[in-house]
Amino acid sequence: MRAPDWWKTAVVYQVYPRSFADSDGDGVGDIPGITSRLDHLSRLGVDVLWLSPVYTSPMDDNGYDISDYQDVDPLFGSLADLDALIAACHDRGIRLLMDLVVNHTSDEHPWFVESRDPSSPKRDWYWWRPPRPGHEAGSPGAEPNNWAAAFSGPAWQLDEKSGEYYLHLFSAKQPDLNWENPEVRQAVYAMMRWWVDRGVDGFRMDVINFISKDPTLPDGPVLPGQALGSPFAGSANGPRLDEFLAEMNREVGLTDRHLLTVGEMPGSTIELARHVTDASRRELDMVFTFEHVDLDVKPGGVKWDIADLPLPVLKRNLQSWQLGLADVGWNSLYWNNHDQPRAVSRFGDDSPEHRVSSAKTLATVLHLHRGTPYVYQGEELGMTNADFGSIEQYRDIESVNYYASAMGLGLDREAVMRSLLIKSRDNARTPMQWDDSPNAGFSAGEPWLPVNPNHTFINAAAAEADPQSVLAHYRALIALRHKLPVVSEGDFALLLPDHDQLWVIVRTHGDDRLLVLANCASQPVSAPAAELPDLAGARVLLATHPGRDGLDLLPWESRLYNLAR
Structure with a gap:
């Protein structure tokens, strides 16, 4: 039996199936591959596996365009494989969270195929509309409204046969379901x-x-x-x-x-x-x-219009959500996922000197906010953004479309490629780095997306052998969440909100108090004693640089203190 609110003490781990583990050597990750690597999640200590879509799909948007909600795409395996994965997760005390994509389907879903006929009972299952009044179908500006699609271009696609348009907020192969229709909802x-x-x-x-x-x-x-x-x-x-x-x-x-x-x-x-x-x-x-x-x-x-992000702006934003949901609701905590670039490259410093420490410090800061933390595959290893040098290496529809659109507008190619290096979704989708073998232990075949060359030293096997690895730090953080109610339930307070290097958090639950003291910069800093709780008698529970204490912090050094009462 699941207890009410069990997720408040849980940690969720997201798996992007295409890039996690390939069992059959075709270069694409699959469900049996995930099952074969479940012990990695079990040792990490996570409570939930969030499985990104594995449904039958034409793969226009890597599985977020679903043509059958009740079957598994052969690319990933079978329903029997998924049943085995669910059972194997449950055997390890890990719950399974399915991705639910019901704002839209694939244009190859039988519902939409049927809806293309204006006389079909399913016509109203999607948003079909005639051209804008006064315009002829297919003419400039004839779309029913001026909405843009997320992946470039108008959000309306003309169906030549009926002369009407259908709405797609994403790809043209992802028509939006009409939830106004009760039959759709049921x-x-x-x-x-x-x-x-x-x-x-x-x-x-x-x-x-x-x-x-x-x-x-x-x-x-x-x-x-x-x-x-x-x-x-x-x-x-x-x-x-x-x-x-x-x-x-x-x-x-x-x-x-x-x-x-x-x-x-x-x-x-x-x-x-x-x-x-x-x-x-x-x-x-x-x-x-x-x-x-x-x-x-x-x-x-x-x-793609990238701006600098001062630390106080980031701190205050997360603080506003902490305070806003303190008495009602609950926060989800994340740095990255399949749609966001790698956290250590975006919010930290992925240079050889600071990658490990910044990955650990970002983890400590996030996991000591109040809410349910989400770990994206490879985050626990400190995996970094990809370093693609040509547009041909990208596979993400959003990135490829942006590049084509930008080139059509005459934008500077070097600036466009820089934006992709920083923000493309493919940064998160390079194969999981299991070891230092040619394909990072991900596949025996050629991976669908190039493996990051730094897998030779950033990989799970190397992390397992290093007691000071990013992986070991994540394990310790997750264990503390399971052990100490103050981590999951404690009140949240942000100190020094305007400091441009220090992220300082106090968590309080009854007589228990924790202090996070984190230098989120690549330069050393001295913390102001007068503006911090008294550290006399405090005990360090977790640190990026074991054996150090005091208020002088090295670049990306952080400590979690248990404060004496």
Whole structure:
């Protein structure tokens, strides 16, 4: 039996199946490969495996375009393989979280294939609309509104046969489901119940706040330098979002069965997160905020317009979510995932001198916030961004489309490639680095995406042999969360919010108090004693540089203290 709120003391580990472990030598990771590596997760101490999509798919967006919700794509294995993975996880005390992608399907899903016929009962399962009044289908500006798709171009695709357009907020091969239709919702809930009965322990819900749209589909505001309108004004956080989430919870029994639910919600605010994760409303357990991973974007820009990120800005943003959800709801904590670049390259320092210490310090800071931490595969090894030198090495549809669009606009190629090096989703998708063999122990064949050359010294086998590795640090952090209620339940306080190097946190639970003292910079720093709790009698529980104490901190040095009372 699952206990209520069991996820508050849990740590979730995300696996991107395509890149985790390949069992059959075809260069693509698969489910048997994941099962073969479960002992790595068990030794790490994680409680939940979040499995990114393995459903049947044409793979236009690496599996987030689903053509059959109740089968496994042969690329990854079979339903029997997935059943075996669920059983093997449960044998190790690890729960399995499925990715739920129900804002859109593939255009090859039978539902959409049927909906292409204007007379089909499923026509209204998707957002089909005629051209804008006064315009002829296919002419410039004829799309029903001015929304831009996330992967470039308009969010509407013309169907030549019917003369109407369908909505796709992402790829043209990912048409949006019409959640206004109750038949759509009941079909989704039946599919979810089928997976729960099969043994899954919860769902990570892809862009779930997009399921409720403004049914009038209004034009979006056009930002400076953009040709199309932002869709977020009408496509996200719509008027029926709470209704749909509560109905899903009730129909599937999410709360009653103590299943973990986390909603990916681009554009979510603290206020929205508070009420959708308020336990009394029975909607979701937590959401993924995007605010902190959008802070390095220039104001009014897109993800590729990179800006400096001062530490006080990052600290204050995470503090606002800590305070905002302190009394209602719950935080999810993450630095990176399959859609974000590697944390140590983005927020730390991935140079040979500081990679290990900065990876450890970032882990300590994040895991000592209040909420449920998420570890993305390879993060526990301190894996870094890829170092691709040509556009031909990229596979991510968003990155490839951005490059083509930027070149068409005459942007500087060197600047565009630099943006890709820093922010491309492929940075997170290079194969897991298991050992120093030619393909990093990932596959006996040629990997679908190039292996990072630094796998010769950044890999799981080397980390296992090093008691001071990033992996050992993650194990210690996770063990502390399981052992000390103050880590999971304690109140949160941020000290020195304006300091441009120090990240200082106090956690309090009854008589227990912890202090995080972290230098988040590549230069040494002295902490101001007068602005810190008294460290007399304090005990160091975990440190990046064992054996050191005092207020003079080396670059990326951090310590977790148990404060005397």
